[in-house]
Amino acid sequence: MKPIKIAILSCNHGHARSYFGLQNDPFFDLVAVSVQPGYRDKAELYRLKDSIPKYDSDEELYAHHPDLEAVIIASANDRHLEQVRVAAAKGLHIFSMKIPSFDLNEYKEMIEVTEKAGVVCQVELEMRHHAEIMRAKDIMDSGEIGEPLSITLTNYSHNPIWWRPWQGSPEESWGKRVFLRDGDPRYRGGALADHPHIFDVVRLLSGSSFDTVFADVAPNMRDIETEDLVHISGRMKNGIIYSLDPSYANLEARVVRQVDWEIYPRIVEVTMNIVGTKGTLISDLYGKGYYFVDPRTNRYLADSPESIGIWNRRTQEFYECVRHGAKPPVGLRDHYETIAAMVAAYNSITTGKVIKM
Amino acid sequence: MLDQIKTVEEGVNKLLTIREVPIPSYTFFRKTKNDLTDLLSLDGETEKIPLPYWHYDVRIRSIWRFCRNKIDTVCCLNAYSFFGKDMTFEQALYRELDIAEFVLCAKIKKVTAFKNGDACNLIAVTDRGTLANLDFGATMANGAVNQCQHRVILQNSMVNDRVVDNQVVSHGTYVFNDSSVKPEVFDDLEVYLYGLNAEDCKMALYINALIKKSEKISEIRANHAHLLKVMDAVFRSDKTGETVEVEA
Numbered sequence: 001m002k003p004i005k006i007a008i009l010s011c012n013h014g015h016a017r018s019y020f021g022l023q024n025d026p027f028f029d030l031v032a033v034s035v036q037p038g039y040r041d042k043a044e045l046y047r048l049k050d051s052i053p054k055y056d057s058d059e060e061l062y063a064h065h066p067d068l069e070a071v072i073i074a075s076a077n078d079r080h081l082e083q084v085r086v087a088a089a090k091g092l093h094i095f096s097m098k099i100p101s102f103d104l105n106e107y108k109e110m111i112e113v114t115e116k117a118g119v120v121c122q123v124e125l126e127m128r129h130h131a132e133i134m135r136a137k138d139i140m141d142s143g144e145i146g147e148p149l150s151i152t153l154t155n156y157s158h159n160p161i162w163w164r165p166w167q168g169s170p171e172e173s174w175g176k177r178v179f180l181r182d183g184d185p186r187y188r189g190g191a192l193a194d195h196p197h198i199f200d201v202v203r204l205l206s207g208s209s210f211d212t213v214f215a216d217v218a219p220n221m222r223d224i225e226t227e228d229l230v231h232i233s234g235r236m237k238n239g240i241i242y243s244l245d246p247s248y249a250n251l252e253a254r255v256v257r258q259v260d261w262e263i264y265p266r267i268v269e270v271t272m273n274i275v276g277t278k279g280t281l282i283s284d285l286y287g288k289g290y291y292f293v294d295p296r297t298n299r300y301l302a303d304s305p306e307s308i309g310i311w312n313r314r315t316q317e318f319y320e321c322v323r324h325g326a327k328p329p330v331g332l333r334d335h336y337e338t339i340a341a342m343v344a345a346y347n348s349i350t351t352g353k354v355i356k357m
Numbered sequence: 358m359l360d361q362i363k364t365v366e367e368g369v370n371k372l373l374t375i376r377e378v379p380i381p382s383y384t385f386f387r388k389t390k391n392d393l394t395d396l397l398s399l400d401g402e403t404e405k406i407p408l409p410y411w412h413y414d415v416r417i418r419s420i421w422r423f424c425r426n427k428i429d430t431v432c433c434l435n436a437y438s439f440f441g442k443d444m445t446f447e448q449a450l451y452r453e454l455d456i457a458e459f460v461l462c463a464k465i466k467k468v469t470a471f472k473n474g475d476a477c478n479l480i481a482v483t484d485r486g487t488l489a490n491l492d493f494g495a496t497m498a499n500g501a502v503n504q505c506q507h508r509v510i511l512q513n514s515m516v517n518d519r520v521v522d523n524q525v526v527s528h529g530t531y532v533f534n535d536s537s538v539k540p541e542v543f544d545d546l547e548v549y550l551y552g553l554n555a556e557d558c559k560m561a562l563y564i565n566a567l568i569k570k571s572e573k574i575s576e577i578r579a580n581h582a583h584l585l586k587v588m589d590a591v592f593r594s595d596k597t598g599e600t601v602e603v604e605a
Contacts, residue, residue, distance in 0.1 A: 145496075150476035152437060152492040212598060214469045216480050218433035218488040221512050229433050229510060231490035233471055233478045241471040243478035243492045245435050249510045265521045273437050275476040275494030280439040282504060282524050289522050302522055354469060354598055 003029040004093075004322055005068050009058055009083055010075030011043040012036040013097050014160055014167070015124065018311055019072050020047045025312075027319045031068065034061040036075060042163060042257055058083065068092060070120075070322060076166035077193070078175050081106045088117040093322045095315075096123045098196050100332060102188075102343060103175050111332045120321040122314075122328035123335045127197040127270070128204065129313045132285045136274060137205055139281055146278030151205055152243040153198040153285075156269040158252035159191070159228055163261065167194060168224050174346075180217060180227060181350045188346050190226030195246030199338045200330070201272070201285075208238035209337055214354040215345035221251070232345045234354070262294070266302040361552025368550045368561030373568060375549065381568055385560075393451040393584075397564060399574075406574055407581045409455050410556075410563035415546065416518035420460045420509055423516040428462050430512040433488040438505035440495040446475045447588065449495045454587050455580070457481060457489040460509055465489070465587050467602045472595040479591060502526055 006028050008019055012035075022028040032053045035043050045054050055061040062068070070093035073083045077099045087094050094114060100123065101107045114121040127133055140148055161168030167189075170177045174189030192215070203209065211234070218229035228248040235241050250264035270286040289302040320326040328334075344355040362368045365385050373380050386396040386405065396405035411417055424431050434457055440449050458464055463483035470479035476494035483489065497504075504525050508517040520527070528542035544555035553561060566572045586604045594601040 147474075149473040149496070150478060150492065150494060152478060154435065212471075214471075214480065214600070216469075216482065216488055218510070219486060219512075221432055221510060229488070231433070231435070231480045231488060233469065233480050233490070235471050235473075239473060241473045241476060241478050243471075243490065245490055247433075247435075247510070249435075249508075249515070251513065251515070264515070269521075271524055273439070273492065275439065275496055277474060277496055280494055280497050280504070282439070284522070284524060352600065354600070 001027065002323065003027055004070050004319060005029045005031050005065070006070045006072065007031055007061055007065060007068055008033040008072045008074050009061070010034060010036045010073070010079065011045070012039045012076060012164065012166060013074040014164060015097060016072070016074035017044050017047060019074070019315070020044075021311065022315065023049055023052060025315065027316065031065050032061050034058045058086065062090070070095065070318075073097060076169075076172040077101065078172045081110060084110045084121070085113055088113040088119055091117055091119060093120040093318075094122070095318050096121055096332070098124055099193065100335070100339070101175065102193065102339065104340065104343060106175075107332070107336060107339060111336070114332060120318070120328060121332045122318050122321060123330045123332065124314055125197050125200045125330050125335070126310055126314070127201050127285065128329060129310050130285050131307065131309070132283050133201060133204070136272065136281055136283055140205060140274065140276070144279065145274065145276030145281055148206065148240050148274055148276050150241045150243070150275040151202050151272070153201055153272045154245040154269065155195045155198050156245070156247055156249040158250050158261070158264065158267050159222060159224070159248035160252075161224060162252065162254040163256055163258045168226055170226060173226065180346075181352070186217070186220065186227055187225050188227075190224070190230070191228050191246055191248040192230045192232070192342060192345055193226075196335075196338050196342060198244050198246055198270070199341050200335075202236070202242045202244070203338065205274070206236045206238060206240045206242070208236040208240060210341040210344070210357045211235045211237040212354050212356055213341055213344040213348055215348040217349055221249070230345075230349075260294070260297050262301050263299060265291075265300055266304070268304075359548070359551045362550050363552060365553070365557050365560045365564070368553050368557065369564045369568070371549055372561060372565040376569075378569055383564070383568070385564065388448065390445055393448055395560060397567065399568070406567070406577055408560065408563055408567075409452075409459070409577070409580075410560040411452060411456060412459060413559040413562040413566065417456060417460065417507065420507060420516045420518060421462070424460055424509055424511070425462050427511055427514065428485075430514070431461060431485070431487050432510045432512060433490065434461055434507065434509050435490045436492070436505065436507045438491075438493040438503060439497055440493070440503050441497045441499045441501035442475075442495060443499040444495045446477070446495055449493050450477065450588055450591060451584055453491050453493050454481075454584055454591075456507060457491060458483070460507060461485070461487050461489060463487055464583065465603055467600055468587065468590045468594050469600040470591040470594040472591075477591070477595070479594070
């Protein structure tokens, strides 16, 4: 087994720190990270060993590590294309955050440059590695609840913009300033833009593609520029109907560092219901919680220790792709339809119409 | 041991008697497959009154009270509700649309709906500009306990009929005996109605309120007529694949 020499770029995506564990993974050699300018004090770099260099730019990182084999692009969405171009030009394999780009022309360019360079580009979509999803799929396949009629998911969470401002910045999240719709002062790039994985789950479990997409936004909970409450509904090409609610519906403390920020007892709730002709499946997809009163804040909270497979399996698959030529479970091409459906949802909000894919 | 109430009528009469309210002439009708909900005939009137008795579900009613007092901060409702096959699709739709309007303290003005067999997902916009996202189905076994969640999101708050981390209905009492792996459950809540099941308790409370004029018959009828128009909009939306305005 030959560890992959890998680096994490930017470290201002919420999932960046989730890959700090690679420093102890025998399949990887986490050789360095770069940090987005102005973000060093929030990047939780204390979690990394002192021996891992932390650079203030990608250029500096690349200059010091010419033997690098792969990068995790963990930046704000608007930087992804530029980083993909550079990494592909250097022949580096790429592990991409969940939103490569909302600009579908940019997205197509990413496909083109990575395929032309012959590098792996795997997109992280954590829900595919939840055992609860496997169980749901097995139950659907077994026919226990009959023919599937409807798949509905919620992904309720806090809004991270207070400590990760780019997620509330229309330019950095959506790519540019685009009003949600005429007469609405809000811009694209909020809760909808943060949650591709529930779109992906519908594709995975229905075994089909999006046929129609309708979306609408509620009045915001927070005084922010982007949407925080959004509902999406529609039909898959095989007739199964779906409903998605990826809202930032759980309140959080407005702190600039991610400390003592939890208010709502369970910070992330991902749930799923599947209605079949012979029954209904109701599932909590985000693991088992435990409950405590935080002695620092006196708040009643729940936390969900994640199973090891949620993160490890993704990187293990990436290893198999890089070292043994396996196909990424979710590559750029596979993921395109999910992003296109999310773009369609925004277009539906703008037009007030059901969008035919 | 308390004597157990066995029927809705017994429960209604007991509630009225306790408060020394004269018991009027009334007949309670269980819904058939052709009705949208259970019905009441009062004081010999031939036109029966539809009973949205879920308004007296203590949790639904508490959500309504919570929202009513903060009406300008209500953002949206996210609800799912799954029923046994003994509930028709139309009955499920009628109930969930009514709950949405009740807890949001608003009237639905347009809907976008997707239906597939006895399942339906819809997004409704109310006259207050709030949203309701309703997902429901009626494919579980006959007699299955309705599994639902109604969560209203408000600016700076939230109200829900399920506790955090709990997606299915909890019960008041669980009995684990030595002959079954599944517990026997009870939902006794109202001491005056001890013996009635949870649904019939709500029914008795609703009829009691209606007889005492806490619930206005004219408003119930007007709301029923409005809900029929919303249902029509749901079916038309599903058929056309477009958003449909509810007829005024």
